[in-house]
Amino acid sequence: MKQIISILGATGSIGDSTLDLVRRHPNQYEVFALSGNTQWQKLLQLCIEFQPRYVVVMDGDVALQLEQGLQAASVTTEVLVGQEGLCAVAAATEVTVVMAAIVGAAGLLSAMAAAKAGKTILLANKETLVVAGALFMDTVRENGARVLPVDSEHNAVYQVLPEALTQQGQAITQSLEDFGIQGIILTASGGPFWQRDIASMSNITPQEAVKHPNWSMGQKISVDSASMMNKGLELIEARWLFNAKPHQLSAVIHPQSVIHSMVRYQDGSVLAQLGTPDMRTPIAQCMGLGQRIESGVKPLDFMTVGQLTFAEPDLNRFPCLRLAMAALSSGGDAPCVLNAANEIAVAAFLQQKISFTDIAQVVERVLEQMDISISGDVDALLMKDAWARRVAQEILSTV
Ligand code: NAD
Ligand code: MG
Structure with a gap:
């Protein structure tokens, strides 16, 4: 069956990778709607290419410019505006899959709308789970929606959890202990500053902070990775996605970003998912809906990788991680x-x-x-x- 997808946050880094996969699998995916914020020229090009039914932007002036562009290009895509537009394309009857890839709490309402409408949600927008984890997962459960984690760490965990627990993205209600699971270990690259002289951390420029050693991502998440707030947000994200207790969650620095996360079982086994750091792998794992599909990602070459190393995150160096861990515990x-x-x-x-x-x-x-x-x-x-x-x-x- 062909999947009908709304891609929220289509102009961003995750949006780019998702559209790359749609191009590779034209028989499996048809684009119903795209959304962006202000980049109307990019959206116009995407509308010309994918001919979606709807395109959503956040502001009336941007909408006007986009409408004129669409008209000039004789494209019939209809322009919707604001959160209302996002929620409409997330919940539309025709839609089977929603890619939630808006950055920040701005992505919450549309992700909730998709959950209420019982959609299969490919969730990149971790902030939805940070802001409203309990309510979002309740909504998923009550409406028979499915959540497939796009975040590479959570996608890795999802891949190595027992299938009886993950059940193709249905909200997890059982406890991890009942499946012999002791803990979930999220790996973190440590970002560009994990070894930098602490005294010089206040001089870090935005340019240095957004230059991530292993991943190419949007600006906000790149800064979060540099401060390790990102790992803190991800611990909270994991708490809700996997019905984990705070004490079952930990983070370890692994600068090569080859192991994308791990699950520790009570028999001593630790299961991990590995790969070249490229978001198209977790997105393809989600978009395949249970099948493995081609992603264009370079095969992992162990000889080039050479070494896999690990270190404990220093909470004095990364106070954002400390604050997020405290927020996770206090709830x-x-x-x-x-x-x-x-x-x-x-x-x-x-x-x-x-x-x-x-x-x-x-x-x-x-x-x-x-x-x-x-x-x-x-x-x-x-x-x-x-x-x-x-x-x-x-x-x-x-x-
Ligand atoms: P990005 O900045 O590259 O793209 C963000 C998208 O959201 C754009 O399409 C932008 O137009 C849209 N947007 C921004 N502000 C908006 C607003 N106020 N209202 C509506 N739309 C708005 O970000 P990204 O790196 O693609 O990240 C998207 C989400 O995925 C984030 O939640 C991030 O944490 C998560 N994520 C990203 C990566 C990655 O590799 N980029 C990895 C894991 C998780
Ligand atoms: Mg991540």
């Missing part, structure tokens, strides 16, 4: 607040308004001010998110 709205404050701080760092080491300071100060009430629905969480952004903005001017 409630802490991960939502952590994420929102981090989004503001990372954007300010990229605009050279604050230093690299200020990112953790801003996040920590926002967390210190949060109240401990727990949001029961998405609206309440979005209010918490907005509160955290406001406080983070205020703190920015003081660091």
Whole structure:
């Protein structure tokens, strides 16, 4: 059966890789909708190529420019605007698969809409699980949706968990112990700074921070990888995806990014998934829906790799990881607040308004001010998110 896919965040790094796979498998996938934020020229080219039914942008002016471009190119794709447009193409009846690849909490509502509509969700947007993990997984379960993890670490874990547990992406309700699992070990490259002189960390420029040694990714996640906030967000992501308890989750630095993560079983076995670091592997593993499909990824050459090494993450060097681990343990709205404050701080760092080491300071100060009430629905969480952004903005001017 041909899959009908909506690709949310189609102009980004994950969007590029997803579309590369759609091009390689034209008989398996048909594009129903694409979305982007401001890059209307890129979207126009993609609409000419893929002729989707809908394209979604976030702003009326951008929509106007795109509409004119589509008309001039005689393409009949309809332009939708804003979160409402994203939710519509995520939940449309025709759609079977949704790639959720928007960056940040901006991807939450559309991922929720896909879950409510019972879709198969290829989830790259880890922030959905960080902000609203419990609510999102409940929605997945209640509506018979499926979640296949795109994040390379979680995709690796998914591949080495027992099939009886993962059940093709259905929400996991059983406990890991019942399957003989002791723990999940996420690997982290450590980013570009894991060995840099700590005293010089405040001088790090955005240009240095986005230059990841092994992966080519969007700017926000690249900065998160450099601060290791990314690994913290991923521990929270794993907690919800795999129904893991915080103490079952750990992270290890593995600078070669060849082992993409591991599962430790009680008999002493440790199962890992390995490969060349290229996001097309986990995306293809998801898009194959149970079958292995060709991805264009270079085969892993062990002789070139030579060595696989490991180190413990230093929480003094990476305070963002420490803060995220604390938010994972305390639960409630802490991960939502952590994420929102981090989004503001990372954007300010990229605009050279604050230093690299200020990112953790801003996040920590926002967390210190949060109240401990727990949001029961998405609206309440979005209010918490907005509160955290406001406080983070205020703190920015003081660091
Ligand atoms: P990116 O910055 O390259 O692309 C982000 C996409 O989201 C773009 O299409 C952009 O137009 C859209 N977008 C940005 N702000 C938006 C907003 N406010 N409203 C609607 N759309 C908006 O990011 P990316 O690297 O492709 O990452 C996307 C997601 O996938 C992130 O959650 C990231 O953590 C996750 N992820 C990425 C990688 C990777 O290798 N790039 C790996 C694992 C997980
Ligand atoms: Mg990852």
